[in-house]
Amino acid sequence: MSNSRAVILFWQLAILAAVLVIWQWGFDWSKALLPKAYVPKILDPYFVAKPTLIWQSFLRLGCFADAGGFTACVTGNDNNLWLATLVTLKNTWWGFLFGSASGIAAGLILGRSDFLARVFGPYIVALNSIPRIALVPLVILIFGLGDLSKIATAWLVVFFVVFFNTFEGTRAVDRDQIAAARLLGASEFTVLRTVVIPSALAWVFASLLPAVSFALIGVIVGEFIGAERGLGKLIIEAEARANASEMMVAIFVMMFVGILLAIAVRSLQSYLLRWQPQFEPSA
Amino acid sequence: MIAAPGQGLALARDEGETAAARTRIAVQGLAKRFNASGREFVAVDDVSFEVKQGEFVALLGPSGCGKSTILNMVAGLLPRSGGRILIDEDTVETGKVNPRVGYVFQRDTLFPWRTVEQNIGYGLEIAGLPRAERAGRVASAVEKAGLSGFAQSFPRMLSGGMRQRVALMRTLILEPEILLMDEPFGALDTHTKLEMHKTLLEIWERERQTVLFVTHDLGEALTLASRIILLSARPGRLKEDFDVAIPRPRDPVAVRETAEFGRLYSHIWHSLGEEFRRTRAD
Numbered sequence: 001m002s003n004s005r006a007v008i009l010f011w012q013l014a015i016l017a018a019v020l021v022i023w024q025w026g027f028d029w030s031k032a033l034l035p036k037a038y039v040p041k042i043l044d045p046y047f048v049a050k051p052t053l054i055w056q057s058f059l060r061l062g063c064f065a066d067a068g069g070f071t072a073c074v075t076g077n078d079n080n081l082w083l084a085t086l087v088t089l090k091n092t093w094w095g096f097l098f099g100s101a102s103g104i105a106a107g108l109i110l111g112r113s114d115f116l117a118r119v120f121g122p123y124i125v126a127l128n129s130i131p132r133i134a135l136v137p138l139v140i141l142i143f144g145l146g147d148l149s150k151i152a153t154a155w156l157v158v159f160f161v162v163f164f165n166t167f168e169g170t171r172a173v174d175r176d177q178i179a180a181a182r183l184l185g186a187s188e189f190t191v192l193r194t195v196v197i198p199s200a201l202a203w204v205f206a207s208l209l210p211a212v213s214f215a216l217i218g219v220i221v222g223e224f225i226g227a228e229r230g231l232g233k234l235i236i237e238a239e240a241r242a243n244a245s246e247m248m249v250a251i252f253v254m255m256f257v258g259i260l261l262a263i264a265v266r267s268l269q270s271y272l273l274r275w276q277p278q279f280e281p282s283a
Numbered sequence: 284m285i286a287a288p289g290q291g292l293a294l295a296r297d298e299g300e301t302a303a304a305r306t307r308i309a310v311q312g313l314a315k316r317f318n319a320s321g322r323e324f325v326a327v328d329d330v331s332f333e334v335k336q337g338e339f340v341a342l343l344g345p346s347g348c349g350k351s352t353i354l355n356m357v358a359g360l361l362p363r364s365g366g367r368i369l370i371d372e373d374t375v376e377t378g379k380v381n382p383r384v385g386y387v388f389q390r391d392t393l394f395p396w397r398t399v400e401q402n403i404g405y406g407l408e409i410a411g412l413p414r415a416e417r418a419g420r421v422a423s424a425v426e427k428a429g430l431s432g433f434a435q436s437f438p439r440m441l442s443g444g445m446r447q448r449v450a451l452m453r454t455l456i457l458e459p460e461i462l463l464m465d466e467p468f469g470a471l472d473t474h475t476k477l478e479m480h481k482t483l484l485e486i487w488e489r490e491r492q493t494v495l496f497v498t499h500d501l502g503e504a505l506t507l508a509s510r511i512i513l514l515s516a517r518p519g520r521l522k523e524d525f526d527v528a529i530p531r532p533r534d535p536v537a538v539r540e541t542a543e544f545g546r547l548y549s550h551i552w553h554s555l556g557e558e559f560r561r562t563r564a565d
Contacts, residue, residue: 184406190409
C-alpha cells in the first residue's frame with residue numbers, strides 16, 4: 001500500500017510544498033529565531049530570490065504585466081523571455097538534429113568498415129579528449145555571435161556521444177542475424193537497412209536522451225560566452241545586475257525546455273523500440 | 284576401428300526412393316583446418332559424400348566432430364581448406380548465396396524488432412514481392428506453422444519452440460529445393476522437439492525437399508532421416524553411411540517402436556561409443 005500512486009504523489013507534493021515554504025519564508029524565520037551567525041546564507045533572497053519574487057520576474061519578463069500590453073512588450077524587447085526561449089530551443093533542436101544525424105551516419109560507416117575504423121580511430125579518440133567547452137570561444141570566433149555558433153557548439157557536444165554509441169551498436173550486431181539475412185537473399189545495403197540499423201537503434205537511443213541535454217548545455221554555454229539573444233544571454237544580463245530572481249526564471253524555463261525535449265525523444269524511442277521488453281505498452 | 288572414407292557405403296541400401304535421382308549436393312575430399320593460437324588443427328579431414336534429389340540426410344556425429352563446419356562450408360558461409368563442394372554441379376563459392384538453398388540455424392536468429400509475420404515475410408519483402416501477394420503467402424505460412432493468433436507478436440513473446448517454427452517458416456516460404464539445417468532443434472526440450480519433428484516430417488513428406496540435417500541426437504536422426512552419414516570424432520571423417528528403412532509417413536513417437544529403429548539405434552550407439560572412447564583416449 002505504501003507505494004500506491006496516491007501515496008507517492010502525496011509525498012512528491014509534500015516535498016515540493018516544503019521546499020517552496022522554506023525558500024519563501026525560511027530566511028525571515030531563521031533571522032527572527034536564530035543568532036545572526038547561524039542564519040543560513042543559502043536562504044538569503046539576495047542570492048536565491050524567493051518564489052514570489054521569481055513569479056513577479058516571470059510575469060515581467062514574460063510580458064504578462066506590461067503596461068503597454070503583451071504585443072508591444074514582446075515586439076519592443078529583443079531578448080524578452082519568449083524570444084529568448086524560442087531562440088535557445090531552436091538552436092538546441094538544430095544542434096541536436098545535425099549532431100545526432102552526423103553521429104549516426106559516421107557511427108554506421110565506421111562500424112561497418114574495419115578499414116575506416118582503424119584509419120580514423122586515433123583521430124576520433126584524440127578529438128574526443130578535448131573538453132568541448134574549451135572549443136566554444138573558437139567556435140564563436142569562427143561563426144560569430146549569432147545562432148550559427150550556438151548550433152555548432154551543440155553539434156560538437158552531441159556528435160561524439162551519438163557517434164560512439166552508434167559505432168558500438170553497429171559492432172554489436174549479431175553476426176548470425178546478418179548471416180541469416182544474407183542467406184535469405186539480402187544484399188549488403190539491405191543488410192544495413194533491415195538488420196544493422198534496427199539492431200543498433202537501441203544503442204543509438206541510449207545516447208539520444210543524454211544528447212538532448214548536452215545540446216541544451218552546449219547552446220547555453222555558447223550564449224554565456226558570447227551571444228545576442230537566448231536564455232543564456234538572459235542569465236548573463238541578470239547576473240550583471242545581480243538580479244537573482246531573473247536568473248531563476250531563466251533556469252526554470254530551461255528546466256521545462258529540457259523536460260519537453262526529453263519527453264519528445266522518449267516517446268519516439270518507445271515507438272521505434274516497441275519490440276524491446278522495457279518499452280512494451282503497459283497492459 | 285577407424286573406417287576408411289567410403290567404406291561404410293558397403294552397408295546395404297534398402298530404401299529405393301533415392302536410387303535413380305540426380306545428385307544435388309556433392310562433397311569431394313572436403314577438408315577444414317583451423318589455426319588456433321599458432322597451432323593448426325584439423326577439424327574435417329577428407330570427407331566425401333553425395334546427397335540426391337529428395338533425400339533427407341542426417342549428418343550425425345559426436346560433439347566437435349566438425350559436422351556443423353561441413354554444413355557451413357556447403358552453405359558457403361565458411362571457406363574450405365581443401366576439396367570441392369558442388370551444388371547442382373556448380374562449385375560453391377564462399378559468401379555467395381544460392382537462392383535454391385535454405386539454411387536454418389541452431390541459434391535463434393529471428394529479427395527481434397520484426398513481428399512473427401514480418402519475420403516470416405522477410406525474404407519475400409526484400410525480394411520486392413508486392414505487399415498484397417506477400418500477405419497471402421505469409422498468412423498461409425503462419426497457419427502451417429501453427430502460429431495463428433501470434434502473427435502480430437514480437438519474437439520475445441514466443442516460446443523457444445514457436446520461435447524455431449518461425450525461423451523454419453522464414454526459410455521455407457522462399458521454397459528452397461535444398462534445405463541445410465544445423466541442429467535446429469538442439470536447444471528445445473524433449474516434448475517441443477518431438478512436436479517440431481512432427482511438423483518437419485509433415486512438411487517434408489509433402490514437399491520432399493533435399494535436406495542435409497546436422498545433429499548429434501541419434502533418435503532425432505533416425506526419426507527424420509532417410510539416410511544417415513555417421514562421422515568420426517575429431518578430425519571429422521566419414522565413418523558409416525546407411526539408409527534408414529523406416530516406412531513413411533512416420534510419427535515421431537510411433538517410429539521409436541519399430542524394429543528398424545531399435546536395430547539401427549543400438550548399431551549406431553555402439554559405433555558412436557567407439558568414437559567417444561577414442562576422444563577420451565586422446
